[in-house]
Amino acid sequence: MAKPSDLLQGTLDMLILKAVSLGSTHGYGLLLRIQHFSRESLQIQQGSLYPALYRLEHQGLITSEWGESDNRRKAKFYALTVAGRRRLRDEQDGWGRLVAAIGSVLNATPADVRP
């Protein structure tokens, strides 16, 4: 089994914000979403999910509310705030630029070096 990629520093927050932006859900649901959309190749350390959630909430990027889950159990649901939506957009833009920049370096050929 291939080792799941280590998350780049700082990308966990972005992934969580994205997962929350897809619709309000609880922590476990977020975890499942990220695993699902990454085709099981991103494995979030469960122990680091909650500190990240608490930190994002502390920063006012997400809010939480207690509600009832599908199997009638009490669960804490997270939703994106306006500030969180803005942050997610910024992070996505930044990520796109980073990927493009790294991509153009990696796609360079010897021909590109010659004048």
Next chain:
Amino acid sequence: MIARLRDSLRALFGRRRFEAEMADEFRFHIERQADDLVARGMPRAEAERLARAHFGAIDGAKDEAREARGIRWFDELRADLRYAWRTLYRAPGFALVSILTLALGIGANTTIFSVINGVLLKPLPFPESERLLHIAEYPLGALPIYRTETNSYEMVAAYSYGGEVNLFTGNRPERILGRAVSSEFFAVLGVGTVLGRTFRSGEDAPGAPPVAVISHGLWVRRFGSDPGIVGKPVTVDGKTREIVGVAPRGFAFPIAGTEIWTPVNLNMNNVGETWGAGGTSYFGRLKPGVTLGRADLEHRRLITRVRDAFPWRMPDNFGTGAQNHVRRLDDLIAAGVKKRLTLLFGAVGLVLLVACANVANLNLTRLAGRQREIMVRQALGGGRWRIARQLLVEQLVLATLGGVAGVTLALIGTPLLVRWLPADTPRLDGVRIDGMVLAFTAVASILAGFFAALGPIFRMPKTERLDGLGNRTTGPGRAVGRLSNALVIGEIALAVVLVSSAGLLLRSLNRLLSVDPGVRTERLVTARITPDPAKCSGDVRPCILFYAGLERELSSVPGVSGVEFASMVPLDGQSTWFPMDVEDHPIPPGAPANGLIPHTVSPGYFELMGIQVLMGRALTPDDKVTGPLVAVIGKAAADHYWPGISPIGKKIKPVWRPDYYTIVGVVSDVHHDGLSVEPTLDYYMPIEQWAAGGMTLIARTDRSAAALEPALKRALAAVDPTAPLSRIQTMEQMVRTSVASPRTTTMLLAGFAAVALALGAVGVYGVLSYGVTQRRREIGIRMAIGAVAADVQWLVVRRAATLILTGLVGGLAVSWAGASLLQGFIFGVSVRDGATFVAVPLVFVVVGFLASYLPARRATMVAPREVLQGE
């Protein structure tokens, strides 16, 4: 930012809920995962185990979640506090000594600060008191000018200089503090009454019906809190007045204890009263927005106006002295004590520094003993910052306990100090331990904690973890020793500064007390006799009758072997001078007048008081009202006006009187205005030739003032039942009271110096004693190879000598350089007094040897074999 803080605080204060919700959330997560695993066909128990394992360390996650919410610091602080408490509990000796040391320093500081706060810092108890200004001392006649010609003030008021009046009510005479004030007095201060009203404008004009406002205290004391007091009569200085109001409780202005206020009599036709008598204080309430500078400019302009308004020509330099500026009323009131209190505050601050240095040193020593513990904690991953914080928290716990103990000391000390301070210290009634004082104490305690912790944190063992753990004999670094030496040297230096200052003040007080006041002081009881002005003032004849009658009555009082009278006895307050015409010294118009201080005395006064006749003759019973006017002058006056020639036969007179007094004698000088004040230029007139009004009775007796009081009162009542007798005290008490303020300052400073000296000695002892423990091995080896007790003792004494001498040199250098700061406090010795600067080092050498005695003895008891085998 604020939202985050609020979030943290919510998590903190809703702590239980926060924790419960976190636990719920985590449990939900694990259950859901287990459900999913069961759905995929895993047995329930297995699924739950796996889900839990997946989640990882729940406590770790919780911790991180807490940190994410910004409340972990709080948990750690709590842990630190718990740990600090346990550590201190395990070292009760260390904790107790630290707390007591800090409590001493903080308690002393709190006590002195509570006085400073009450006397200097608190605003005066009047609304918007910062707008109240003292303007000048003028005769009453200048009041109309200040009423109408100023733009800076909302209102200006004046009050008389004299502070005592006769109160006669219920057939009992009493001398109380009272003031004649202008009608605006209460309005300017912004003070009303609890009953009745204050003065109306015009009530200080001639012919207005006589009225009075009494203090709350007098109302309770003499009128039984009579709710119908307004409208009732009271007799003040022989004049019946209607009580129109009762001032609020606690109101006493201009000085503490003032109990009655009456309107001045602004009779501009009575030149003598409005212009001749000086000393009325003018004060005003500034209009909002007007600065002190602007008010002062206006005042400088008006001085010339006032000078020219006098009915006679005043000196051209009238009112131009440096002291003739307007100033804030609170500044004026505090002026007399500000320097002294500041000095004491500085001294007590040094004591706290010494105490902190001592605790810091204790800590360093203890730190050396805790090196293994700290290294273990470092090895276990305790960061340096975390451990440093732990040390700091420990100190802050100590400082807090020290602060609490200090406040307790201050609660006891402040009332004692207030009672002990000179009675004329202003605003003592406002001194209490209030929020401001507690805030000061809290800040002082925290700073003390930081200061005591800095050294140890600075010198915390660094990286040699393995060494520290592996090698038992590794002592604390040399750096710890150096820092601890530096602390002790600093302590000694501070103590030297305090002790040498106290030494100077003690020498100065000693000089002051050895000043010969110029009069005999033993076996003399004095009392103030003040007949109502109607009975004795102006015209001398009724006065002669009054005092002759009193003398007759007193001659039969048992235990009294002689009674004389004087308008003022030495050391009983400030003298006021008369402008004089003096033979051989004509004054050109516009130049300042000649001055002499007038005294009226009965014929036997000089003999009774031991004042010697140096030339000519004393005053005698033959110097009658009908005889030629004569006077005797003091030696200082003779030397001033007639140096080298005899003043006998020369003539003098107050400028406004028609007849000259012929000088018939010269007597030895008397320190009338205080032991530290040069003798004034005095002249004495016979009791039958000048009506002084009130006089002080001086009785030669072996009895105490208290024992004599009833007989004196009876004798006075037989002559005049309305005349009060007041201020009964011995001449010795009078002398003591006159030096009360340098005495209390000196004693307080000496006390602080003694504390600093003791703390310094403890500091030296601690370091030496620890040094001996630390060097046991070295000492053992030395003894094994033949060193004798003296050699070993020398090791200890040498260290003591180095510490003490270095501290001494530093401290003496500071004292020498800063000596001029003490200039205003000492009398008769130089601020760089040789004897003090020799005695102080001796004191410290002795203390140093005492402090090193025990450690040195202990060093000689080291048994070489034990030490060597112990390895």
